[in-house]
Amino acid sequence: MEPVAKSSRSRSDAANELRLVARIRSGEPQAMSELYDRYSKIVYGVALRVLQDAAAAEDVLQDVFLQLWRNPDAFDASRGSLAAWLAVITRHRSIDRLRQRRPETDIEECVITSGPDLRDETERALMVEKVRGALADMNPDQRAALELAFFEGLTHSEIAEKTGEPLGTIKTRIRTGLQQLRAKFA
Amino acid sequence: MMRTHEQFADDLALYALGELAGSDRQELEEHLHTCAGCRRELQELRGDLGMLGLSSFGPQPPARAKERLMRAIAAEPTRVSSAAPELPKRSLWWAWAAAFAALVLFFVAVGAWRSNRRINDQLAELTNRNQDQAIQLDRLHEELRLLTSPDAVHVSLNPMKAPRQPSGTAIFSPSQKRMIFMASNLPPVPEGKAYELWIIPMQGAPMPAGIFKPDEHGNAMMMDHPMPEGVIAKAFAITVERAEGSDKPTSPIMLMGEVTAGG
Numbered sequence: 385m386e387p388v389a390k391s392s393r394s395r396s397d398a399a400n401e402l403r404l405v406a407r408i409r410s411g412e413p414q415a416m417s418e419l420y421d422r423y424s425k426i427v428y429g430v431a432l433r434v435l436q437d438a439a440a441a442e443d444v445l446q447d448v449f450l451q452l453w454r455n456p457d458a459f460d461a462s463r464g465s466l467a468a469w470l471a472v473i474t475r476h477r478s479i480d481r482l483r484q485r486r487p488e489t490d491i492e493e494c495v496i497t498s499g500p501d502l503r504d505e506t507e508r509a510l511m512v513e514k515v516r517g518a519l520a521d522m523n524p525d526q527r528a529a530l531e532l533a534f535f536e537g538l539t540h541s542e543i544a545e546k547t548g549e550p551l552g553t554i555k556t557r558i559r560t561g562l563q564q565l566r567a568k569f570a
Numbered sequence: 571m572m573r574t575h576e577q578f579a580d581d582l583a584l585y586a587l588g589e590l591a592g593s594d595r596q597e598l599e600e601h602l603h604t605c606a607g608c609r610r611e612l613q614e615l616r617g618d619l620g621m622l623g624l625s626s627f628g629p630q631p632p633a634r635a636k637e638r639l640m641r642a643i644a645a646e647p648t649r650v651s652s653a654a655p656e657l658p659k660r661s662l663w664w665a666w667a668a669a670f671a672a673l674v675l676f677f678v679a680v681g682a683w684r685s686n687r688r689i690n691d692q693l694a695e696l697t698n699r700n701q702d703q704a705i706q707l708d709r710l711h712e713e714l715r716l717l718t719s720p721d722a723v724h725v726s727l728n729p730m731k732a733p734r735q736p737s738g739t740a741i742f743s744p745s746q747k748r749m750i751f752m753a754s755n756l757p758p759v760p761e762g763k764a765y766e767l768w769i770i771p772m773q774g775a776p777m778p779a780g781i782f783k784p785d786e787h788g789n790a791m792m793m794d795h796p797m798p799e800g801v802i803a804k805a806f807a808i809t810v811e812r813a814e815g816s817d818k819p820t821s822p823i824m825l826m827g828e829v830t831a832g833g
Contacts, residue, residue, distance in 0.1 A: 402634045410595035413643050433626035442635045449639050468620020475623055512627040519625055534622050539589050564619035
């Protein structure tokens with residue numbers, strides 16, 4: 385029996401992130417500065433990819449970190465990685481901005497399980513390469529469906545229209561594409 | 571027509587993307603209230619989306635972005651520093667689930683006491699009491715994942731040469747107003763039908779307590795189910811009802827268990 389699943393985060397990783405979030409919760413700006421240094425490239429990278437505009441991406445970066453400062457309890461540090469949570473929140477906020485709509489996802493409702501541990505620069509670089517490699521290995525249609533949905537914010541109907549594929553095929557491609565990504569890191 | 575558990579799978583990914591709308595969204599949200607498995611899968615899918623987001627990691631944002639953020643933080647109202655940080659509200663549900671998971675694990679005897687000892691060792695190493703609690707929840711959550719994993723194998727031990735009989739176990743806590751229910755060796759239900767669990771109170775008519783369908787091996791589980799407040803349960807029973815559930819039992823009781831004085 386494998387004692388600890390490879391994908392699950394170790395207790396010390398969780399404790400490390402918990403401490404950082406606890407310091408933010410108690411209003412320590414230095415903790416926010418450390419957290420920004422650790423994760424701003426993830427937030428900015430996602431925002432820039434979605435919005436294709438540096439000024440707009442900076443606004444989203446500001447918005448995401450400020451929301452975490454105002455409401456650190458929205459992130460449940462005992463269960464998921466902050467990197468994954470920030471990436472998802474940033475994507476949602478960027479798509480909202482792209483569509484010029486009010487935020488549709490409450491950050492408190494965005495509960496995440498697992499996700500990569502990216503405490504230091506080496507781990508971050510390795511994980512990013514692994515994710516990019518996994519996407520490159522994916523069937524091109526599947527990767528396209530995932531990227532159109534996540535980075536361009538197209539609905540499954542819009543993707544079906546764009547690719548000429550049936551709606552059901554697109555829905556299944558998105559789900560199985562995400563599960564394939566998960567399997568690569570299990 | 572009510573959809574089956576499997577039919578929600580694709581919609582979960584769209585929901586995680588925030589792209590599910592209308593009646594599909596409403597139906598899935600209702601299903602999520604009663605299905606711990608789908609709630610867990612939704613969280614996993616969000617983790618997968620987070621991984622996908624990592625593919626666009628970098629570049630370094632301009633230095634002015636951090637200065638702007640730190641200025642904005644300095645201008646925010648000062649937060650009163652709490653002596654002992656509380657667990658996030660969001661953890662509360664998992665606190666229930668984790669507590670119930672521990673109960674279930676005890677029932678199925680998969681070594682919860684052994685893991686509890688390990689948890690205790692970890693607790694001793696940590697300085698912050700609240701951090702300890704969160705990590706313990708993390709561990710129990712992992713155990714809950716095992717219990718509700720789609721590929722989890724349930725093995726029932728029975729007397730040799732005896733036919734396998736349907737059986738069910740309800741575990742509830744009046745103070746926590748929550749219950750879980752597990753059943754095994756249930757025959758499949760006909761199309762358009764489902765099993766319904768009933769609470770038979772000390773006084774009054776049976777009360778519906780959830781509908782479920784067994785998997786292909788005849789196993790079924792309802793996790794984190796609410797118990798009606800103020801009801802003293804005398805017994806639990808299951809009957810076969812229409813798939814959307816009934817207000818009162820309409821078929822003979824298939825399984826029944828009385829609440830004994832010891833619980």
